[in-house]
Structure formats: structure tokens, C-alpha cells
Amino acid sequence: MPRTTRPRVHAPRPRAARVQRGVYSLEYAMVFLLFFALIYTIVCYAIVFTFRFGLQNAAEDGARAAVRYQPSLEQRRLHAQEVALARTRGWLPVEPEVRATVLAQGPLCDATAAGRCSVQVTVQASGLNRVLPPLAGLVMPDVLRGQAQVLLDGRAL
Structure with a gap:
């Protein structure tokens, strides 16, 4: 004798289950906003760190260029400034201010400890x-700076 199946009769949902029907979409919206804010913050800080490291590398390249032989201190300073400016062209979205200064302990730069120059x-x-992307400007710095200093050997001057 074949077994006959009776149609299932679903019991009515309790009132508490009917109230909970849209809660998953609400939870998803809240969690999505948190994750989106986290990813947005990471991207904004990555942009700032990239700019900052690029400026630091340009300053270091300029300082290394000052060590190369030039006939005078002024030419070393100008060469360092030109190299640092050249390293920022093409990728930096704003025009940077590049400054190279000669720091001397004495009136002359020589090989003695009292006359060192940098x-x-x-x-x-x-x-x-x-x-920067919108809203990132509220917490990000407006000015970024890279700085490097190199000691010049007075015997090479």
C-alpha cells in the first residue's frame, strides 16, 4: 500500500519572528558603513604616506647630490636644490618649495672640526x-615636508 503524504500545514509565525524580518539588511548596512570607513581611512593615509616618503626621498637625493664635486659651495647648494626639484616633477600634484641651505660652523669650510659645513x-x-579625497582634508595635514642633511668634507672644497 503506497504511503500518501499529507500536505504540510505551516503554523502561523509568532509575532516576534514577523517583527525581525528586516533586521539583516539593517545589520548589513551598519557593518558596511564601518568597513567602508575603515577602507577609506586606510586609502587616505596611504596617499599621505606616499607623498611624504616621496618628499623625503627627493630631499635625500638632493643632499646626496651636494656631496658630488662642485667648484664652490654655492654651486653645491644649487645642484642639490635642482636635483631635489627634479625628483618631485611628474608625480607630485602640487608645486613644492625646495630649499637648500649651507650650514657652516665657522667663517670658512675646511677639514677642521671647527670649520665643518653641511x-x-x-x-x-x-x-x-x-x-586628497573628500572628507580626508579634515584630519590630514595640509603641509608635508621632507628634510635631509649631509656633512661636507672640507678637504674636498
């Missing part, structure tokens, strides 16, 4: 808040 290269970019 070249300090500073690369500074202002107005980066215009480049």
Missing part, C-alpha cells in the same frame, strides 16, 4: 588637501 635640503609641499 648642506640641508628641505622639500615642502603645501595645499595637499585639495588633492
Whole structure:
């Protein structure tokens, strides 16, 4: 004798289950906003760190260029400034301010400890808040700076 199946009769849902029907979409929306804010923050900070490391590398390259032989201190300073500026062209969205200064302990730069000279290269970019994604400018710095200093050997001057 074949077994006959009776149609299932679903019991009505309790009132508490009917109230919970849209809660998953609400939870998803809240969790999505949290994850989106986290990813957005990571991307914004990555952009700032990339700009900052690029400026630091440009300053270091400029300082290394000052060590190369040049006939005078002024030419070393200018060469360091040109190299640092060249390293920021093409990738930096704003025009940076590049400054190279000769720091001397005495009136003359020579090989003695009292007459040591150094070249300090500073690369500074202002107005980066215009480049960053929206809302990131509220917490991100507007001015980024890279700085490097190299001690010159007085015997090579």
C-alpha cells in the first residue's frame, strides 16, 4: 500500500519572528558603513604616506647630490636644490618649495672640526588637501615636508 503524504500545514509565525524580518539588511548596512570607513581611512593615509616618503626621498637625493664635486659651495647648494626639484616633477600634484641651505660652523669650510659645513635640503609641499579625497582634508595635514642633511668634507672644497 503506497504511503500518501499529507500536505504540510505551516503554523502561523509568532509575532516576534514577523517583527525581525528586516533586521539583516539593517545589520548589513551598519557593518558596511564601518568597513567602508575603515577602507577609506586606510586609502587616505596611504596617499599621505606616499607623498611624504616621496618628499623625503627627493630631499635625500638632493643632499646626496651636494656631496658630488662642485667648484664652490654655492654651486653645491644649487645642484642639490635642482636635483631635489627634479625628483618631485611628474608625480607630485602640487608645486613644492625646495630649499637648500649651507650650514657652516665657522667663517670658512675646511677639514677642521671647527670649520665643518653641511648642506640641508628641505622639500615642502603645501595645499595637499585639495588633492586628497573628500572628507580626508579634515584630519590630514595640509603641509608635508621632507628634510635631509649631509656633512661636507672640507678637504674636498
